[in-house]
Amino acid sequence: MRTDQPVVELHSGAVPLAPTTRETAAIVGHFPPPRRAIGGSGLRVHPLGMSGKHFGSSVSPAVSVEILDAYASLGGNLVDTADSYADGESERIIGDWIGRRGLRDEFVVATKVGKSRAHPGLSAPAIAAAVDASLRRLATDRIDLLYLHLDDPEVPFEETLLAVDELIRAGKVRAFGMSDHTGHRLLEARVACGLLGVAPISALQNEYSLVRRDGYEGDLARITAQQGLAVMPRFPLAGGFLTGAYRSRADLPGSPDPGYLARLLGRRGRRVLGALDRVSAAHDAAVATIALAWLLTKPGVVAPVVSARSADELFDLMSGPDIRLTRHQLAELDRASD
Incomplete structure (x- = not known):
């Protein structure tokens, strides 16, 4: 020993x-990998963003700070949260951490509006109030990347887009993106931006991973590519399934989302894990590292947003951009996940 x-x-x-x-x-x-551009926004980020989804809820403030410190120490510079995460507590934790560490100018701060209890929906008054509340919690004067957290069909795109443009003109928001929108609605919004002469969409955040490909690949991917949007996948590890920690129903008790994970435990899921096991062994890397490396090879993908429940998970996650998969390995992973 x-x-x-x-x-x-x-x-x-x-x-x-x-x-x-x-x-x-x-x-x-x-050695941190080169930073990547988010569309034409002027923002450049590490190829992996850090999600604040669990900060202040299942991850305590103290552990959240440890995770953020580890992320920054490994070269990360993109933190992604929402006004609805832990009812705003995630934003408070992130804002306090950035302020105490003096990292505001080094970090890209992304948040989302539309789902909070205090300011639901995407009407002009709701967006304006939600952004002001987020700025207070984040203790900052601007949001670098603002996402519309849902598709609100009850509010005309024109109203929503004009409200966002006003915030950009006021310097409260630097760029904006969409979240969980279909390809048709994304195209509709893009056309509306052009007709109104307002700030263009820069990014898209939808679920996308090795086991959840259908919601993005196809029309949405084609439209995103046509518009030159930065793809910032959420759930890139499928709620932890692509870490290899959940291989049978016996592994699910105590997991963060057993219902979601149970739906992935079929033949296809086992096939994907088998392929990941073989490729990870060839690279002497963790399964999660390979799953992220695969995602980072996909057209348009700029920075998947990962969640962590402890700082010690970070090294494997942040190693994803360093892995160079061979054509044979990419084909094997693609086949397994078809």
Whole structure:
């Protein structure tokens, strides 16, 4: 047994503790990959964004800070949240962290409006009030990337887009994107932007992963490519399924979303995990690392937004952009997930 690793005394003797994210990075070295452009917004980000979805709810404020510190130490600069996450607490945690660390000018802050209890929907008054509330919680004077968190068919796109444009002109928002919109509605919004002469859409955030491809690939991918939008996938690890931690129903108790994961445990899901196992073994990398590397090869994908429940998960996740998959490996993963 190596004696240069930290150890803990157990009944069976001394065993090495797993190194933390920072210790691993210090041992093997980590050089952040080049940053990528978000459409024509002028924003440039690390190829993996950090989601604040669980901050303040299933992830405590203290652990959230540890995750953000580890993310920043590995070169990350994009944090993604929403006014509805933990009823605004996620934004407060992120705003406090950025302010205490003095990183506001180094970080791209993305948030979403439309689903909060206080300001639901995408009417002009709701958007204006929601953005002002988010700015207060984030303790900042601008939101770098504002997403419309839902498709609100009860409000004309013209009203929504004019409201967003006014916020951009006022300097409260730098760029905006859509979330969970169909290809048809995305095209409709793009046409409306052109007719109104307002700020264009820069990004799209929809669910997209190795096991959830249908909602994006096809018409939505084609329209996104035509418009030159940055694709910022959410749930890139399918709620943890693509970490390899959930391989049978026996693994589901205690998982964050057992219903979602149970739907992935069929023949196709097992086939995908089998392919990931083979490719990860070839690269001596974690399953999650390979799943993210696959996603980053897809046209238009700029920065998948990942969730973490501890800082020590970060090294594997942030290694995704460093992996170079061969054509054979990409084809194997594509076939397994068809």
